[in-house]
Amino acid sequence: MPVHALVVDPSAPAAVRLTEVPEPVPGPGQVLVDVSHASLNYGDLNDARSGRAPVGAVLGSDAAGVVVQAAADGTGPAVGSRVVALTAGSFAERVAIDVGALAEVPKGLDLAQAVALPVAGVAALRSLRAAGLGPDKRVLVTGASGGVGRFAVQLAARAGAHVIASVGSSARGEGLAGIGADEVLIGLEGLRRPVDVVIDSVGGPQLVAAWNLLAPGGSVQSVGWTSGEPAVFPPYATVGPAKSLTSFVIEGDVGEDLATLAQLAAEGALTVEIGWQGSWDRFDEAAGALRGRRIPGKAVLEPASGGVDAPRLSPQN
Structure with a gap:
C-alpha cells in the first residue's frame, strides 16, 4: 500500500509537496523502518530547488524510527529496534535503509533528539x-x-x-x-x-x-x-x-559514527538543540524558519498530521 512522503515539486511554495508514493521494497542488506521523526537540513532545501533531486523524488536525509522488517541477509538490527539513519528519501512514513547507514538508539535517548544527529553530527x-x-x-x-x-x-x-x-x-x-x-x-x-x-x-x-x-x-x-x-x-x-x-561531503557507511554520536548524546556528553519541532504538513513553516536563520540547532519533522493549528500542506496525488 502507498505511504505518505514529502517529494520535490518546483511548483509548490517551498518546492516540496506532501503526497503518496509506493511502499518501499527493501533489498537483502536493508531494513524497513517506520519513520517517527525526520530532521531538516539546508542541503534538503537546496536539493528541492537546485534540481539535484529530480521532480517527484522523496526528499530528506535524516530519519529515526522503529524497524518493522529485518534485513533478509541477517545483518543489522532486529524488528522492534529503535534506529537513527542517514539515508536518501527519509521524508516518508516508511523507508528501506542500508544496515551500514544506521545505528541503534541507546535507551534514554529520545528519537526526536537522535534524528538531529545524522547529517549535522556526522559532518x-x-x-x-x-x-x-x-x-x-x-x-x-x-x-x-x-x-x-x-x-x-x-x-x-x-x-x-x-x-x-x-x-x-x-x-x-x-x-x-x-x-x-x-x-x-x-x-x-x-x-x-x-x-x-x-x-x-x-x-x-x-x-x-x-x-x-x-x-x-x-x-x-x-x-x-x-x-x-x-x-x-x-x-x-x-x-x-x-x-x-x-x-567536504559525507561518504560511505556512517553507522559507526552515528553510534558514537548517539551514545554521547544518551550520556549527556553531547547536547542536542531542537529549535523547531512539528508535523511535517507544516514543512513550509519549518523551511522558512530555517532559511531565515530563526532556528537555533535543528528542525525536526514528525510524519503525522492533526492537532496543530497552522497552515498545512495538503496531501495530493
Missing part, C-alpha cells in the same frame, strides 16, 4: 577529524549556532581544543559558551590570532576572511554555504605557506 565529527583536530589546536567554527556548528563546538571542546564560535548576532550566540565555546564572536570581529582549523558552513566573504586567518599547515573544511554569496579571493591569497581548503 561535524568527520570534518574535525579530517582537519586534524587535537588538544593544541585553535578551532574556528562559523555558523556556530546551526546544527553542524553546535556539534562541532562541542566535539572540538571535548578534544581539548580552544574553540572560537562565530555567529551572525548576539542572540544567535546564546548558550554556545555553555556547550564549550571559549570565545563567541559576531562574524570574525576581534579575531586577530591565527587559527589551525576552520569548520565553515557560511561560505562567501566570511570563508575568505577565515582563510586569511588560517595558520601555516592549517585546514579549512567547507561543509556548507548558507550565505549563498560568492567567495572572492584577492590576488596571491592562495600563495604562501602551505595550508588547505577542502570541500
Whole structure:
C-alpha cells in the first residue's frame, strides 16, 4: 500500500509537496523502518530547488524510527529496534535503509533528539577529524549556532581544543559558551590570532576572511554555504605557506559514527538543540524558519498530521 512522503515539486511554495508514493521494497542488506521523526537540513532545501533531486523524488536525509522488517541477509538490527539513519528519501512514513547507514538508539535517548544527529553530527565529527583536530589546536567554527556548528563546538571542546564560535548576532550566540565555546564572536570581529582549523558552513566573504586567518599547515573544511554569496579571493591569497581548503561531503557507511554520536548524546556528553519541532504538513513553516536563520540547532519533522493549528500542506496525488 502507498505511504505518505514529502517529494520535490518546483511548483509548490517551498518546492516540496506532501503526497503518496509506493511502499518501499527493501533489498537483502536493508531494513524497513517506520519513520517517527525526520530532521531538516539546508542541503534538503537546496536539493528541492537546485534540481539535484529530480521532480517527484522523496526528499530528506535524516530519519529515526522503529524497524518493522529485518534485513533478509541477517545483518543489522532486529524488528522492534529503535534506529537513527542517514539515508536518501527519509521524508516518508516508511523507508528501506542500508544496515551500514544506521545505528541503534541507546535507551534514554529520545528519537526526536537522535534524528538531529545524522547529517549535522556526522559532518561535524568527520570534518574535525579530517582537519586534524587535537588538544593544541585553535578551532574556528562559523555558523556556530546551526546544527553542524553546535556539534562541532562541542566535539572540538571535548578534544581539548580552544574553540572560537562565530555567529551572525548576539542572540544567535546564546548558550554556545555553555556547550564549550571559549570565545563567541559576531562574524570574525576581534579575531586577530591565527587559527589551525576552520569548520565553515557560511561560505562567501566570511570563508575568505577565515582563510586569511588560517595558520601555516592549517585546514579549512567547507561543509556548507548558507550565505549563498560568492567567495572572492584577492590576488596571491592562495600563495604562501602551505595550508588547505577542502570541500567536504559525507561518504560511505556512517553507522559507526552515528553510534558514537548517539551514545554521547544518551550520556549527556553531547547536547542536542531542537529549535523547531512539528508535523511535517507544516514543512513550509519549518523551511522558512530555517532559511531565515530563526532556528537555533535543528528542525525536526514528525510524519503525522492533526492537532496543530497552522497552515498545512495538503496531501495530493
